[in-house]
Amino acid sequence: MAQMTMRDAINAALHLEMARDPRVIVLGEDVSGGAGGTSGNREASGGIFGVTKGLWPLYGDERVIDTPISESAIVGAAAGAALAGLRPVAELMFADFVGVCMDQIFNQAAKFRYMFGGKSSCPVVIRAAMGAGMNMGAQHSQTIYPFITAVPGIKVVVPSNAYDAKGLMLQALRDDDPVMFFEHKALYPRKGEVPDGDYTIPFGEAALVREGEHVTVVALARMVPFAEKAIDLLAKEGITCDLIDPRTTSPLDEETILESVENTGRLVVVDESPPRCSVASDIAGIVASKGFHALKAPIVQVTAPHAPVPFARELERAYVPGPQKIETAIRQVLKD
Amino acid sequence: MAQMTMRDAINAALHLEMARDPRVIVLGEDVSGGAGGTSGNREASGGIFGVTKGLWPLYGDERVIDTPISESAIVGAAAGAALAGLRPVAELMFADFVGVCMDQIFNQAAKFRYMFGGKSSCPVVIRAAMGAGMNMGAQHSQTIYPFITAVPGIKVVVPSNAYDAKGLMLQALRDDDPVMFFEHKALYPRKGEVPDGDYTIPFGEAALVREGEHVTVVALARMVPFAEKAIDLLAKEGITCDLIDPRTTSPLDEETILESVENTGRLVVVDESPPRCSVASDIAGIVASKGFHALKAPIVQVTAPHAPVPFARELERAYVPGPQKIETAIRQVLKD
């Protein structure tokens, strides 16, 4: 066990699995950095966020592949290599770049198995840094996991902490299906206890981060630590909550959510995305269909507003759901 | 008034507006057809579904622009031309092709106004044929409006009949915001009464297609005629429903839906998309949040399963929600 950042935890998972399985390759822009540079420093970055650091020195150009800025070719090559027996990890530097390679994600990788009658699989992992919090503006701050959650055939991981990130990444690397792995930029530097060795966390199993009686709070990625803050504050007033971190939005652990609502009768869903066709609305819809009879109050969805992510510090801060909005939502759901 | 197919109704709207407003241009693959052909027949198709027929003979290469197979350049050029003062209509032959041009839709056209501080607008209309029903397989049959509904800054139109299609298209062409206009392939040949002249249907105003007491049914696009069938059948048993066709999913007429649920207390949402992060779940979530107290029973969502669209006739038929599944859902929502 060591205290480790989420960035390092994901890096550790990549290291472990590349050592274990020669089929794993990594490709993307600057995954080593320095190709064609003048310094002779061939690993000049190890990924723009440093998540693929140390892989190139061990595995070289063959398994750690720096690419041109060609996201469709990156994701497509990863998917094609997966069909051909490798287990590629494609890096999309920012999740916002799905727009230039969405076809390879949603019409190709995600659909092969089905279209081919179950006779092949496409074990590709697509990593992407997501989320607001660093004032990177509308095209570098989105949490676009709803688009991918909507797509049958691909699994979606949204870790909220270092421990989960490592175990989920190891699972993703061994999973026989395409996986999109969203890493929240603002969580990269957050530390947590992470075991040294090999462990996996199965997909579709939520974590119960807090246990309580009065309200079920479901939160994703960066919203989990924010929800913890709000919940811990309210605990001092005797208001206690279940806090559920689904960890994967597809598959989604409906059961854990429905069981909790069965006990609390009240649901708050917290999602950094804008509200429409979001995972927040998805979970709200599921509970309104399958957990209706347990509900004692209107479901409260805490999301970003229906607007792009603004640049200015003050505006972005107002845009992103934070502990205070979550606290207000919990109080509100208790009023009815 | 004339009986007209939905295809012809949209074509009529394009004709009317191109005659009225010289800024309107149309671009896409084969929008006239025959460029570079050997027959001398310069308008060889007028769009693969014939929706842009007759425009090239009137307006020529300058305003009716056949393009290479380059969807990013098509949508991007439309958005750029819109910034430069034109009112372009870009055709994506099939909505499934959003994957190769999603960036230009969701990061460019949809975000300009916001990113530019409200100082410009991007009045582009992106038309796309969508939907299953013609055994075109997983990559040519999707109803991908949830992806776009999720995106702040763009409006989303999903007409269910010829009359609405014409009025909504005229509105789209005059709207100052980017609009994505989804035309269900299976509805193209369906006829309805369509006035000859000019009329617009405002965005965000649902149509109340049937009025009833017992259940609120919300259905989109091709699901509207299917819901009508189911409802008319049940009416014979004395079960009556409100049938609401939102017509635009963004903006969404929440009020009409909430008012109806206020009366009926029961909601069935019918959507051709797979369930996760769908418009069905979106509407269910909204009602579970804002209309909860009126609800007497769990919301029932009728959607496609979480699977790609299968090819074989029998499988596709089982995949797409039809009148019978809607009928079953209405009976179910009445049981609780």
Added chain:
Amino acid sequence: MATAPASSAPHAPLAREQLLRAYRTMKTIREFEERLHVEIQTGEIPGFTHLYAGQEAVAVGVCEHLSDRDYIVSTHRGHGHCLAKGCDVQGMMYEIYGRAAGLCKGKGGSMHIADVTKGMLGANAIVGGGPPLAVGAAIACRNRKDGTVSVAFGGDGSANQGTVFEAMNMAVVLKVPALFVFENNGYSEHTGADYAVGSKDIAGRARGFGMPAEKCDGSDFFAVYEAFGRLCAHARAGGGPATLEPVITRYYGHFEGDPQLYRAKDEVKRLRETMDCLKKFRARVEGEGWLKASDLDPIDEQVLAQIDVAVKSARSAPPAPESEVTTDVYATY
């Protein structure tokens, strides 16, 4: 891996068995498509179908250089590529009819036929969808260091899709054994290739990307075989990617039902005379004395019989049960 001999060689550039196989495959594709053209009119075949008839020499001229361990990716017009790469005739026919016994259990259909065990990574209904995949398969080939290659088939229209350009550049950068075959049949749907390809020269554009590229007569099996042979040998030897632009024609509309109003009235009729790979092949092999008509005539009959069986079986075969709608979405749930 053999370097193709010069086309003026006095003896056959391919062994007798290979010549017979190439002819059989081309003929199989032709009759497969001609029969589909007829059967589609019965309304029994779901969806819409893009026939490869007329382009057979390309698929076969290319795939004769490939083994099951090499990869191809294909297009919406994929039947020829599938057959040339060894997909089962009957399995394909079942698939096109949407039957449970189809290569994809009827879930894929004409535009999604695949058989990964044969190195056939799928027809693809997204224009430009395949080439990035081919680059990935080529990475696998490169890493295996066994001289295998990956081929991306595409049309003249696909040559303008951004994903394709990206794939071409990336293949050059990574120096992987990816081969791009752009079958220039003159049209993308209803639009002329010389209109949509700005440079009017797909091979030249490929050279601009930094790879060798050749143009050839796509209706001449030997021209395709030899040109692709050179490029393929280059790729197998570690020289990186290459492009072939076979100039060819399609006999039918873009999809079945297309009235082809963009083509001159007698264009297809004329091209059936001048650009028929089967006729050209027969003329060459019989003229050179490599094969006799009596070697080939029985093949014609066998092929027709095989297709007839395939269609008849497919017509009466059952579809997959409805429960199959939700299976095969994931490998593990």
Added chain:
Amino acid sequence: MATAPASSAPHAPLAREQLLRAYRTMKTIREFEERLHVEIQTGEIPGFTHLYAGQEAVAVGVCEHLSDRDYIVSTHRGHGHCLAKGCDVQGMMYEIYGRAAGLCKGKGGSMHIADVTKGMLGANAIVGGGPPLAVGAAIACRNRKDGTVSVAFGGDGSANQGTVFEAMNMAVVLKVPALFVFENNGYSEHTGADYAVGSKDIAGRARGFGMPAEKCDGSDFFAVYEAFGRLCAHARAGGGPATLEPVITRYYGHFEGDPQLYRAKDEVKRLRETMDCLKKFRARVEGEGWLKASDLDPIDEQVLAQIDVAVKSARSAPPAPESEVTTDVYATY
């Protein structure tokens, strides 16, 4: 629209006023960026910023040919293009600080500065996002028949993005007045241009697409001005698109904070000596006797003062109110 005179002309290729303006603009960009480089270290500027310092002669050499009625689209490294196209210094500085008075009310930031009234259709944080837009603006130019043009700025890295290739081919097909300027500064983030551009020749690749293309020294204002002048005249005259590849360097990291471990230790120092457009400009205009040091020195001072005011005002200006978060999403609700 003027054809650029030969560079050996004994008299200045630009009028005195134009030379002074060009110098002022280049100097403004340089000092804008040098000052940001310092101010960013205070932590007051939100987000991450890509400085244009070193590349000024490209933006100015190009934009000196353009009026407000011509269009440009820009990139993540957009400050130079914005300033050269006439965006307000103070308005830009407000924007970069995220202030209400910013050109985009603080909603866009460094990577999204735009001023459509100046024909500046936006910096763009998506690599390859701009060129398709430029083709659209070029369609508008073509249809207006007023000889206006549309310019897409991009980097060497952007030249490999599919959207860019599509835009180039489409511009050729439609023969619209779109000009592609690929500033080859040797790197895309941490990757060398000669690695990522397979052909190692962006201009050559553009010629493969069927358009004229030139390479030039991007640190020599006159070289850029003249080369772009030729290509721009071609486009204005209805000849269709063209590409310019100015070879240039950036003085700072990819973004502020980048330690540039991929660059040789003394590379930037050396290039600051050999590829400084301001030094080269001064040497040329003073050497040829077109301008005197005493013409230029006051500009240096004025520019420094202007930037200082801009920064000071920006530091203390208020942000937009929180209510602005949800406005400007749509033109009509």
